[in-house]
Amino acid sequence: MDCPHCQSPHVSLLQRKTHLGYTMFRCKHCRRTFNERTDTPFNFIEVPTDIVFQVLFCCVRYKLSYRDVAEFFLLRGFKFTHETVRF
Ligand SMILES: [Zn+2]
Incomplete structure (x- = not known):
């Protein structure tokens, strides 16, 4: 590297x-x-890169709302808001 x-x-x-x-x-x-x-x-993103791509996947593939995605990842222990998902 x-x-x-x-x-x-x-x-x-x-x-x-x-x-x-x-x-x-x-x-x-x-x-x-x-x-x-x-x-x-x-x-500068405070979650691992693979979580970022999983959030994108949930939004694009399953058409979940930003609030639903934030709630889904809260179950996995990642706490962020719907505004973070939108960003
Ligand atoms: Zn150097």
Whole structure:
């Protein structure tokens, strides 16, 4: 994996992970840390990427309302509002 900040291929794998379980890396060139989602549109979303796609799937495939989708994922332990689903 290349560094998303300076594009250097010289990165090292860190032992720790993010609170969502993503692998962390440190660039040997610019010394910045980053994870698998850094520099992606999902970087600031507070749920795992697979949950985002499951929410999209429920909205598109099953035509559930945003409130129904939020309630469905509350059963799985992910607490967010219908406005978050809409966003
Ligand atoms: Zn770098």
